[in-house]
Every structure is written in C-alpha cells, then in structure tokens.
Amino acid sequence: MKRSALSLKARLLFMQIAVFGVVALLGGPILFFAMSYALHRDRDAYLASMAKTLTTEYLATRAAPRTSSLPPRCLPEPVPPDSEAPGATHRPRHLLVCDPRGRVLASDGETEPLAPAAVHEAARTLSPAYADVRWSAEIFRTVAWPFRDEDGEVFVMEIGTSYLVIETVLGKSFLLLAVIGGTTLLFLILGSWFLTHRAFEPVDRVIRRLEAIDEDNLSERIPTEGRSDEIGRFIAVINGVLDRLDRAFRAQSRFSSDVAHEIRSPLTALRGQMEVALRKDRPAEEYREVLVDNLEEVLRLARLAEDLMNLARADAGILRMRHRPIDLASLLDRVVARFEHARGARRVTLTLEAQERLFVLGDSGLLGRMFDNLVDNALMHSSTGQAVTIRLTRETLARETPTREGGRAVIAVRDDGEGIPPEHLEKIFDRFYRVDKARSRDRGGTGLGLAIVRQFAWLHRGSVSVRSTVGKGSTFTVDLPLASTEEEDAPPSRVNEV
Numbered sequence: 001m002k003r004s005a006l007s008l009k010a011r012l013l014f015m016q017i018a019v020f021g022v023v024a025l026l027g028g029p030i031l032f033f034a035m036s037y038a039l040h041r042d043r044d045a046y047l048a049s050m051a052k053t054l055t056t057e058y059l060a061t062r063a064a065p066r067t068s069s070l071p072p073r074c075l076p077e078p079v080p081p082d083s084e085a086p087g088a089t090h091r092p093r094h095l096l097v098c099d100p101r102g103r104v105l106a107s108d109g110e111t112e113p114l115a116p117a118a119v120h121e122a123a124r125t126l127s128p129a130y131a132d133v134r135w136s137a138e139i140f141r142t143v144a145w146p147f148r149d150e151d152g153e154v155f156v157m158e159i160g161t162s163y164l165v166i167e168t169v170l171g172k173s174f175l176l177l178a179v180i181g182g183t184t185l186l187f188l189i190l191g192s193w194f195l196t197h198r199a200f201e202p203v204d205r206v207i208r209r210l211e212a213i214d215e216d217n218l219s220e221r222i223p224t225e226g227r228s229d230e231i232g233r234f235i236a237v238i239n240g241v242l243d244r245l246d247r248a249f250r251a252q253s254r255f256s257s258d259v260a261h262e263i264r265s266p267l268t269a270l271r272g273q274m275e276v277a278l279r280k281d282r283p284a285e286e287y288r289e290v291l292v293d294n295l296e297e298v299l300r301l302a303r304l305a306e307d308l309m310n311l312a313r314a315d316a317g318i319l320r321m322r323h324r325p326i327d328l329a330s331l332l333d334r335v336v337a338r339f340e341h342a343r344g345a346r347r348v349t350l351t352l353e354a355q356e357r358l359f360v361l362g363d364s365g366l367l368g369r370m371f372d373n374l375v376d377n378a379l380m381h382s383s384t385g386q387a388v389t390i391r392l393t394r395e396t397l398a399r400e401t402p403t404r405e406g407g408r409a410v411i412a413v414r415d416d417g418e419g420i421p422p423e424h425l426e427k428i429f430d431r432f433y434r435v436d437k438a439r440s441r442d443r444g445g446t447g448l449g450l451a452i453v454r455q456f457a458w459l460h461r462g463s464v465s466v467r468s469t470v471g472k473g474s475t476f477t478v479d480l481p482l483a484s485t486e487e488e489d490a491p492p493s494r495v496n497e498v
Contacts, residue, residue, distance in 0.1 A: 009200045016192040024184045028177040035173055039166045043141060044130060051128070051145035051159050058097060058106070058157065059149055094140055094160030100124075105155070118144040119156045126154070132163075139163045202231045206238065218246040251430075263304070266297040307448040310369075311431065314455045321363040321459065325483050328409055329354040331364060332390055335371045339379065348379055349387040358394060358409040361483040362460040370456040373449035374413040374476050381417035381474070389414045395479065407482050408462075414475040420468040428466060429454040453478070 006014070094114060096107030100123035102116050113119045115131035122129040122144035129144040142160035149155065202225075209222045221239045224232050277290045313320075329352075336352050360367075371390075378388040391414070396407045420428060427433045432447035453476070457464045461481050468474035 009196055012200075013192055013196045016196065017189055020188050020192070021185055024181055024188055027184075028181040032170070032174055032177055036166075036170055039169065040141075043161060043166065044143070047130075047141065047143040047159055047161060048128060048145070051143055051157055054095065054159065055145060055147040055155075055157050059147075094135070094142065094158070097155055097157050100154050100156065113144075113156075113158050114140060114160060115142045115144065115158065118142065119158060122146045122156050123154055133160070135160070202227075203234075206231075206235060210238070213242070215249065218242065218249055263301065266301050270294050270297050304448070307452060310452060311448065311455060314459060321366060323361050323363065325359045326362055326364050326367060328358045328360060328392055328411065328480075329356075331368060332371060332392060332411070335368060335375055336390065338372070339375055347384045348382045350375070350379070350390075351387065352390045352392075354392040356394065358392060359483040360409055360460065360480045362480070366456045366459065370453050370478070371411070371413075373453050374478070377449055377476070378413050378415035378417070378474075382415045383417065386416040386473075388416075394482070408479045409482055411478045411480070412475055413477075414473060416473040419470040419472055420466070420474055421470055425466060425468060429464070450476075 094108065094110070096110050096113065097105045098113055098119060099105060100120070102113055102119055104111055104113070114133045114135055115129075118129040118131040123146055126146045128146070131142050131144070133140050133142060140160040140162055142158055145157045145159065147155055147157065206222055209220075213220055221242060222235050224235050224239075226232075227235070273290050273293055277287060332352055332354065336350055339350055375388065375390065382388055389412075391412045393410045393412075394407050395410045424433075429450045431451040433451075454464050457478050457480070462479050464476060464478045466474060466476050
C-alpha cells in the first residue's frame with residue numbers, strides 16, 4: 001500500500017481547509033438561495049394581501065355613486081408596454097380588474113391582462129393563480145385573484161409587482177456574500193495553519209528529543225513541562241516505553257555478558273586441563289581423568305547451549321509444542337524416578353503426594369523439563385538428610401464447581417534447604433541470576449533453570465511463584481489450567497516422551 005508523502009501536519013491542515021472551506025464556500029450560496037426564496041415568498045404574500053385589500057376597496061368604490069371605476073392609479077400617467085420612457089423600467093405595481101372572459105373592466109391603463117392564462121385559471125378554479133410575465137423592460141410577478149360581488153358575479157383582479165427590487169437586493173447580496181466568503185476562506189487558511197502549527201509544536205519537540213536518544217543515552221527522558229493534556233499523556237507513555245527499553249537493553253547487555261562469562265569459564269577450564277596434560281607424557285590413567293573432567297565441561301556447555309536455544313525459541317514464538325492431555329500424576333512419578341540416583345547419592349528424601357489424577361493440555365516434553373528443573377534446583381539446595389516434597393492438588397476457581405470442567409492444577413515443590421533471602425526473590429527467575437554464584441556454578445548449574453520454568457509455565461497458560469524463608473527452605477508453586485472433559489477424552493500424551 002502506497003503511503004502518502006505528506007506529513008501528518010500537512011494532511012491535517014489540508015483536511016481542515018477542505019472541510020471548513022467547503023462549509024464556507026457552500027454557506028454563501030445556501031444563504032443566497034435562502035434569501036432569494038424568502039424574498040419571493042414574501043413578495044407572493046404581499047401580492048395576496050394587497051389583492052385581498054384592493055378587491056374590498058374596488059367593491060366599495062363600485063357600489064358608491066359617481067365614483068371612478070378603480071382606486072386611484074399608482075402612476076400619474078399610464079405607461080404602455082413598449083414605452084422607452086425611464087419610468088417604464090420601474091413599475092411598483094400593476095392593477096386591473098376583468099371578468100371571467102378576460103375583458104378589462106378597470107385598470108391603470110392596460111387594455112388586457114398581462115397573464116391571460118392565469119386569469120382564466122383563477123376564474124375557473126376560484127383560486128389565486130400566480131405567473132411570471134415580461135412587461136416592457138422588466139419581469140413582473142402577477143397574481144390573478146378571483147372574487148365575487150354582492151350579486152355573486154365572479155371577477156378577477158390581476159396585481160403585479162416588478163422583480164427589479166428583488167434582483168437589486170439579490171445582486172448586492174451576492175457581491176457581499178462573495179466578499180465575505182473570500183475573506184472567511186482567507187482567514188480560515190491562515191487560522192488553520194496557525195492552529196495546526198501550534199498544536200504540533202510540542203509533538204515536533206518530542207520528535208527532536210527522541211531523535212537525539214540512542215543506545216548511548218537511553219537514560220534520558222522527555223520533560224513533560226507540567227502538561228496534563230493529551231500531549232502530557234503522550235510524553236508520559238513515551239517515557240514509559242523508554243524506561244522499558246532501557247531496562248530491556250540493560251538486561252540484554254547483562255545477558256550477553258553472562259553468556260560470555262558462562263561460556264568462557266568451561267572453555268578456560270578445558271584449555272587449562274589440555275595444556276597441563278600436553279606439557280609432558282603421562283600415563284593413560286591421567287589422560288583418562290583429564291578426558292573425564294573435560295567431558296563434564298562439554299556436557300555443561302551442551303546444557304547451556306540447549307537452554308539458550310529453548311529460551312530463544314520461546315521468546316521468538318517458534319518453540320514447537322504438542323498440545324495433548326497429560327496425566328500430571330504419571331508425569332511427576334516419572335520425574336521422581338529419573339532423580340532416584342541423584343537423591344540417593346545426596347541422601348535426600350524425594351516424595352510425591354498426588355491426591356488425584358489431574359489432566360492438563362500441553363507438551364509433555366516441555367512440562368517434564370520444567371519439573372526436572374524445579375526438582376533439580378530443590379535437590380541442589382538440600383543437604384544430607386533433608387527432604388524434597390512434590391505435592392499435586394486441585395484449586396477450584398471462584399464461580400466454578402469442582403469438576404473436570406474447571407479449576408487449575410497446583411504443583412508445589414518444597415525443600416528444607418537454606419532458603420532464599422527476600423531481596424533475591426524478585427530476581428530469582430531472571431536468566432543467569434544466582435543467589436550464590438560460586439556455589440551454583442560449582443554444582444554444575446547454568447543459571448537458566450528457573451528462567452526456563454517461568455517461560456514453559458507461561459507457554460502453558462500457567463504461572464510460577466516462590467515462597468521462601470531463610471534457613472527453613474523454599475516452595476516453588478506452578479499452577480496450570482486443567483483440561484476439559486472433552487480434552488481428557490483425547491488420546492493422552494505418552495509420559496516417556498519427556
């Protein structure tokens with residue numbers, strides 16, 4: 001889709017000018033036509049009112065003895081239709097009375113109606129009939145007004161007024177509206193440009209400040225200048241994004257540094273052992289010991305590479321998962337069996353307490369790896385004679401009945417080890433974070449186990465939390481949504497896929 005080359009400010013300016021300019025340009029013609037309609041309507045009302053009054057006067061004059069046949073003429077002298085006289089260009093009124101056949105009975109000088117068809121129509125329907133006719137150098141608006149005398153005889157009075165006054169008023173109004181419309185459009189353009197410039201001025205300042213921020217000065221923030229309007233909220237949101245970006249950048253830097261350190265340590269150990277072994281000829285047994293030690297470092301590097309690959313795939317959303325119903329009790333039982341040798345060597349008691357069979361929908365391999373990390377972490381921080389307990393229970397959510405249709409499975413892994421100080425609890429799930437870095441590294445940990453636990457729990461729409469007391473141990477709790485009855489009826493995932 002082709003993007004517009006104009007800036008948002010320019011588009012907004014043109015939009016304002018287009019919308020309000022159309023309103024300003026259409027306002028003049030609309031007002032002009034409304035004025036024209038009102039003047040023509042008022043003129044017709046004036047003709048009807050004058051016709052009603054003059055018919056009454058005509059009947060009274062006609063009944064009185066020795067009077068003229070019509071009220072006094074409005075012009076001193078009659079002006080014929082084809083006259084070139086100046087007075088012919090302005091006749092304020094035309095007046096005559098005729099019978100239904102159109103024979104003029106009284107007039108201001110005309111010998112026949114100006115609109116004969118309207119006269120005949122009024123006499124036939126006994127309703128007023130309007131018509132526009134050209135008379136001399138101008139156009140007249142006439143009304144044929146039917147009326148009866150005292151004997152019931154029908155007559156028609158034709159009254160006309162010139163369009164000249166209305167045309168003069170409309171002409172002057174048109175010029176005035178054109179001047180007003182042009183002036184309004186000019187002020188609209190200038191006002192729109194000024195207001196748009198003022199409205200975008202703080203946005204331009206924000207853009208300039210943002211353009212000056214890079215990876216070297218991510219700690220800088222945009223001042224809000226005490227604004228509480230939309231611009232202030234916009235700046236606050238941008239500052240919040242910069243805060244998160246700064247934290248993410250710093251975390252990424254720490255992560256890269258930690259990865260380099262984790263890789264450098266086993267590589268340094270491998271190099272040192274090889275260099276010592278190659279300084280002189282040694283018995284086969286000593287070479288074997290060196291190879292065994294090197295194998296441990298290689299396995300540690302392999303675990304680190306695998307953990308980093310899983311986290312990277314999870315972050316990118318490309319980690320392959322098989323969503324199948326999983327029996328948690330059976331899965332945890334297999335996890336306990338895998339650590340049988342480790343707990344025996346450390347003389348730690350590992351117990352599984354499962355009240356019932358609970359099913360979740362997920363990937364058995366990822367869930368098995370998650371529980372392996374939790375159990376391995378618990379055994380790593382337990383001393384001889386202590387116990388590690390895995391407890392599987394159901395948690396019923398509010399407004400849900402305790403059926404297979406709702407609730408969550410809660411898996412708690414508890415140890416009696418040294419515990420975690422409170423200041424470390426918020427960071428315990430961060431990548432490469434260790435409470436005791438030296439001891440954790442000596443025990444073979446990569447610092448990614450709990451980070452993987454949190455990531456895999458999130459991938460299964462669950463969460464993980466920790467409660468710990470120094471000197472009394474820690475409890476890591478994972479909660480996962482239970483599978484519905486329909487999902488449980490599907491073929492279960494094989495636990496030995498872990």
